Amino acid sequence: MMFLIEIYTSEENTPAKALPIALALHQEFPKSSVMHLAYVSVLYQMKKWSEMTDEAQIFLERSEREAPYYRGTASGRRAIVWESARSMAGMIWISPMRI
Numbered sequence: 001m002m003f004l005i006e007i008y009t010s011e012e013n014t015p016a017k018a019l020p021i022a023l024a025l026h027q028e029f030p031k032s033s034v035m036h037l038a039y040v041s042v043l044y045q046m047k048k049w050s051e052m053t054d055e056a057q058i059f060l061e062r063s064e065r066e067a068p069y070y071r072g073t074a075s076g077r078r079a080i081v082w083e084s085a086r087s088m089a090g091m092i093w094i095s096p097m098r099i
Contacts, residue, residue, distance in 0.1 A: 001025055005038055015045035033059070033070045 001021055008018035019042050026032075026039040036059050043052035062070040 002034075002038065005042060009042060009045045015042050018042045019046060031067075031069045033062070036062075 002025075005018045005022050005025075008021075009015045022035075022039040022042040025035045029035045036055070040052060040055045040059060043055060059070070
């Protein structure tokens, strides 16, 4: 499923097709930082700024309080979210390890 998100957003430039997949994965795995980041990235690709910033803020808050599966340095997570959000070429996958 993650490959489909990547294909739809980067290769086909059809993020609207990726949105329901990213949302479903985020809902099915609500504790997964990877699924949350994928959802944020698709929202960015679709230029849904309000939703994207709301979700990115939730992501950052979970990271800063070191929620399970969001553990790591808050500044590292911030870099992941915002670098991903700024990416025009597609989703950036950075290791969730310390940066």
